Amino acid sequence: xxxxxxxxxxxxxxxxxxxxxxxxxxxxxxxxxxxxxxxxxxxxxxxxxxxxxxxxxxxxxxxxxxxxxxxxxxxxxxxxxxxxxxxxxxxxxxxxxxxxxxxxxxxxxxxxxxxxxxxxxxxxxxxxxxxxxxxxxxxxxxxxxxxxxxxxxxxxxxxxxxxxxxxxxxxxxxxxxxxxxxxxxxxxxxxxxxxxxxxxxxxxxxxxxxxxxxxxxxxxxxxxxxxxxxxxxxxxxxxxxxxxxxxxxxxxxxxxxxxxxxxxxxxxxxxxxxxxxxxxxxxxxxxxxxxxxxxxxxxxxxxxxxxxxxxxxxxxxxxxxxxxxxxxxxxxxxxxxxxxxxxxxxxxxxxxxxxxxxxxxxxxxxxxxxxxxxxxxxxxxxxxxxxxxxxxxx
Numbered sequence: 001x002x003x004x005x006x007x008x009x010x011x012x013x014x015x016x017x018x019x020x021x022x023x024x025x026x027x028x029x030x031x032x033x034x035x036x037x038x039x040x041x042x043x044x045x046x047x048x049x050x051x052x053x054x055x056x057x058x059x060x061x062x063x064x065x066x067x068x069x070x071x072x073x074x075x076x077x078x079x080x081x082x083x084x085x086x087x088x089x090x091x092x093x094x095x096x097x098x099x100x101x102x103x104x105x106x107x108x109x110x111x112x113x114x115x116x117x118x119x120x121x122x123x124x125x126x127x128x129x130x131x132x133x134x135x136x137x138x139x140x141x142x143x144x145x146x147x148x149x150x151x152x153x154x155x156x157x158x159x160x161x162x163x164x165x166x167x168x169x170x171x172x173x174x175x176x177x178x179x180x181x182x183x184x185x186x187x188x189x190x191x192x193x194x195x196x197x198x199x200x201x202x203x204x205x206x207x208x209x210x211x212x213x214x215x216x217x218x219x220x221x222x223x224x225x226x227x228x229x230x231x232x233x234x235x236x237x238x239x240x241x242x243x244x245x246x247x248x249x250x251x252x253x254x255x256x257x258x259x260x261x262x263x264x265x266x267x268x269x270x271x272x273x274x275x276x277x278x279x280x281x282x283x284x285x286x287x288x289x290x291x292x293x294x295x296x297x298x299x300x301x302x303x304x305x306x307x308x309x310x311x312x313x314x315x316x317x318x319x320x321x322x323x324x325x326x327x328x329x330x331x332x333x334x335x336x337x338x339x340x341x342x343x344x345x346x347x348x349x350x351x352x353x354x355x356x357x358x359x360x361x362x363x364x365x366x367x368x369x370x371x372x373x374x375x376x377x378x379x380x381x382x383x384x385x386x387x388x389x390x391x392x393x394x
Contacts, residue, residue, distance in 0.1 A: 024088040024310075025067065025086070025087055026309050026311075026313035026314045027066065027067050027307060027308070028062075028065055028084045028086065029066065029084075029085055029086050030085050031058055031059075031061045031082060031083070032083040032084065032139070032284070033058060033082065033083040033140075034054075034058045034060075034061040034073070035054075035081055035082075035213075035216075036074060036075050036076035036080035036213055037077040037078060037080030037163075037221060037302075038080075038211045038221070039074060039075075039211055039299070040203075040206070040299045040300065040302075042074060042076045042080075042210075042211055042212070042213055043209050043210055043211070043213065043214050044074075044207070045072050045073055046060035046061055046063075046064055046071075046073060048214045052214075053215055054215055056215070057213075057215050062084075064306075065306060065307045066307075068307055068309075069307070070306045070307050072305075072306055073305050073306070074303075074304050075126065075288060075302055076213075076289065076300075076302050077201055077289060077292065077301070078227065078289050078290070078291060078292035079224070079225060079288055079289060080289050080302070080303070081223070081286055081289075083284060084284070084308065085140060085283050085285070086283060086308075088310075089133075089282070090266070090281050090283070091312055092266035092280055092281045096312075097264060098264060098265055098266045098281075098282075098310075099266075099282075099285075099308060100257070100262055100264070100308065100309045100311055101126075101128065101305065101307075101308045102308065102309070103124075103126070103254070103257065103303065103305060103306060105121070105122055105123045105246070105254055105255055105256055106122050106256055107120065107121040107256065108120055108122075119255075120233065120235075120243040120244065120245040120246070121243055121244065122244055123245060123246040123247075123253070123254050123255070124253050124303050124304065125228055125231065125246075125247055125251035125253060125290050125291060126251060126252035126288060126303030126305070127146065127149075127226055127228070127289075127290040128146070128147045128149075128251065128264060128285065128287055129145060129147065129285070129286040129287075129288075130145055130147060130279070130282040130285055131143065131144050131282060131283065131286070132280065132281065133284070140283075140284035140286070144286060145270060145271060145277055145279070146270055147264055147266075148250065148268050148269075148270045148276075149247065149248075149249055149251050150248035150249045151228050151248075151251075152270070152274070153274070153389075154229070156228075156229035157226055157227070157228055157229065158226065158227040159226045159274075160224075161193065161194070161224065161226060161227035162193060162194040162222065162224045163191055163193050163223050163292060164193075164220055165189055165201070165221040165222075166189065166190045166191070166192075166219065167189075167212050167218070167219045167220070167221075168188055168190075168210075168212060170210055174188070179239075180239060181205070182204050182297040183204055183205075183297060184204060185203035186200060186202050187200050188200060188201060188202055188203040188211065189203075191292075196227070199294075201300055202294060202299065204297060204299055206299075228251075228290040230291065230293045231246075231247065231291065231301075232293055233245065234296070239297070242295040242298050244295065244301065246261075248261070249261045250264070250268060251290065252305065253303045253304055253305065266279050266281065266282055285308060287305055289302055290303070336373035337371060338368075338369075339369055340368045340370060340382065341367050342363045342384070345362075345363065346362075346363045346384045347361075347362055347363075348360070348361050348382055348384045349361075349384075350382050351380065351381045351383060352378060352379075352380055352381075358375065358380070359372075359374070359375065375393045377394060378392075378393055379391075380392075
């Protein structure tokens with residue numbers, strides 16, 4: 001069932017009425033929290049000064065990205081995040097993009113591989129969450145909803161990821177990589193996960209400051225969320241030239257700011273179980289680094305943020321002309337029917353595990369009941385473009 005929060009729209013109207021007494025800004029009004037993961041740009045973007053505490057660093061991050069200043073703030077490795085808000089309700093207008101998040105993604109312009117994708121370069125996707133100020137206290141303490149981007153329903157995406165970073169001893173004996181001189185400590189910051197591998201965040205010769213946030217006294221940093229599949233490619237084959245390829249849509253710092261795919265629709269919001277929700281608008285945004293990967297001498301993938309914009313106030317909102325396709329398996333076959341929800345009308349193919357196409361179906365936008373009575377027992381893949389859904393015929 002789609003969760004509908006429009007019953008709280010009267011609150012939005014009251015907030016809008018209160019806000020109409022002053023000029024609303026289309027840009028970030030306030031940073032509520034800045035908690036990065038370790039990374040090579042941490043303590044530099046923004047810069048830590050001795051004695052700074054968490055609130056000092058929050059204010060520095062706010063100074064960087066509020067009011068269209070567009071100075072880069074780094075979120076560090078996987079899980080590092082920032083929470084910011086607008087001074088008004090950003091409306092959810094169906095069929096249009098509602099807001100933009102500015103990052104520093106760009107396409108490579110000197111790619112040595114002529115067969116490589118043109119949408120590769122420096123793309124460091126951050127997962128975006130939104131919140132509506134239900135209780136009206138102007139604080140981001142209500143429920144958060146993830147904006148389900150192009151990777152949300154793909155089986156490669158891990159939705160229960162947890163990582164723990166351990167504060168390093170800055171005086172430890174470094175362990176350089178003899179093959180890559182730029183990597184001068186490959187056991188610098190240890191990290192562990194909840195069953196998805198362990199490792200180290202490396203140190204390199206380009207950034208000599210501590211990589212662990214210096215204003216955080218705790219010896220461990222824990223982050224939870226979804227993790228996207230790695231997006232890097234070693235185009236050189238020898239570790240000298242890495243590119244990071246963009247996901248289709250729905251992530252911060254994933255496409256250049258001039259690309260409409262750096263825009264976001266509040267209609268993409270889903271709850272913690274992946275069910276769509278209907279929001280009248282949003283007041284708060286949280287962005288966190290969605291990848292845990294290391295690209296050789298380039299270092300860890302870290303989402304960077306430069307600002308955000310209410311596209312409706314700027315009068316730059318445009319129709320989402322590209323109808324992105326996504327699928328979700330609501331239920332495995334019951335009484336010989338597969339139940340799939342799709343957001344577009346699409347032709348779909350069903351393959352068995354040997355790769356043979358065994359059925360072709362036509363999906364409608366919405367909930368689909370697909371007859372599977374002619375399929376024998378086994379495991380199958382429903383494929384639409386780049387979306388794959390695995391199901392079992394019992």
